[in-house]
Amino acid sequence: MKAETRKSEIIQTAAKLFKEKGYSAVTMRDIAAEMGIKAASLYNHITSKQEILKEIIISLAETFTLGLQDIQKSDSSSIKKLQDIVRLHVSIASQNTYEMASLNNDWMHLEEKLKYYLELRLNYEAEFRNIIAQGVKNNEIVNGNVEVMLFSILSTLRSLYLWIPKKEELNVENLSEQLSQVLINGINNKIN
Amino acid sequence: MKAETRKSEIIQTAAKLFKEKGYSAVTMRDIAAEMGIKAASLYNHITSKQEILKEIIISLAETFTLGLQDIQKSDSSSIKKLQDIVRLHVSIASQNTYEMASLNNDWMHLEEKLKYYLELRLNYEAEFRNIIAQGVKNNEIVNGNVEVMLFSILSTLRSLYLWIPKKEELNVENLSEQLSQVLINGINNKIN
Numbered sequence: 001m002k003a004e005t006r007k008s009e010i011i012q013t014a015a016k017l018f019k020e021k022g023y024s025a026v027t028m029r030d031i032a033a034e035m036g037i038k039a040a041s042l043y044n045h046i047t048s049k050q051e052i053l054k055e056i057i058i059s060l061a062e063t064f065t066l067g068l069q070d071i072q073k074s075d076s077s078s079i080k081k082l083q084d085i086v087r088l089h090v091s092i093a094s095q096n097t098y099e100m101a102s103l104n105n106d107w108m109h110l111e112e113k114l115k116y117y118l119e120l121r122l123n124y125e126a127e128f129r130n131i132i133a134q135g136v137k138n139n140e141i142v143n144g145n146v147e148v149m150l151f152s153i154l155s156t157l158r159s160l161y162l163w164i165p166k167k168e169e170l171n172v173e174n175l176s177e178q179l180s181q182v183l184i185n186g187i188n189n190k191i192n
Numbered sequence: 193m194k195a196e197t198r199k200s201e202i203i204q205t206a207a208k209l210f211k212e213k214g215y216s217a218v219t220m221r222d223i224a225a226e227m228g229i230k231a232a233s234l235y236n237h238i239t240s241k242q243e244i245l246k247e248i249i250i251s252l253a254e255t256f257t258l259g260l261q262d263i264q265k266s267d268s269s270s271i272k273k274l275q276d277i278v279r280l281h282v283s284i285a286s287q288n289t290y291e292m293a294s295l296n297n298d299w300m301h302l303e304e305k306l307k308y309y310l311e312l313r314l315n316y317e318a319e320f321r322n323i324i325a326q327g328v329k330n331n332e333i334v335n336g337n338v339e340v341m342l343f344s345i346l347s348t349l350r351s352l353y354l355w356i357p358k359k360e361e362l363n364v365e366n367l368s369e370q371l372s373q374v375l376i377n378g379i380n381n382k383i384n
Contacts, residue, residue, distance in 0.1 A: 186378025
């Protein structure tokens, strides 16, 4: 097995255990046991539980950041940008449910990368806010409270990993479209 | 100080510590220290950390359940019922931010009350789903995917406690109205 494959297998196993037992309760020994290997051979691939957490959270956070930057740079309308953000979240969450749980529940256990993670998170919210504010400015989005719109949409997107795996069959395109419909156009029939 | 007041002070202090350090990491000694009393005197009011957790989570969950039952029983339109559910969540979350964090993060640490909690939660989702499905049936709500509507709205309501305290001044009525607007009517100006 290639070193990179083994490393990514370690990370996936760890993310699953972090979700089930919580980061603090999981040991390197638990991760090795779950994989059916010796704890010592884990250390050929990874130096510590903290390194695993960093790999999980920072790489996901950077994936979101890069995705949002691409969307922001495009010359799409504000509504189309929001639809693209919804698709970005559905797509990442559907492929990384354990890792998303870790991102949501364990970020505070990051050590030297905590500050960097918090910066990525604040910048993400700021760019998202800008897209909404721009849409309000150009009359594509209703003239409402931008913070309420931002956190209402973002809360749903951040919680996606909690209910995505419950679906029997997941079609990313379908779910993205349905979710965009609900989040952007609302559910009130009188105005749709 | 009355026994009931002291008990509720213990519960509030514990909820704050659970949020800051995680349920597992908090000891009865920590709770006593935070209150400036002796650990022994905690036990005059409460038998264990588990009892505190139970008090926090079950009483909140029952408050939500009773609130939803009142709304469900009313003869309001489906849209009005959803607006009332939004107000219910804003109102409870704004008065119980630490307790809401515990409900969201620590419910899995419940012991003999875990099954009861999960029942309350499933029933809550089922009643909420019924209200949406009824609205679809009577054409008040768009004919979309009920599960997506349910979890999209519920995710935002369940995450409210995370951003409510960030607001300088909270007006429950205003926030409920703004949030209802976003969750029910959407943010797309073309259809509003």
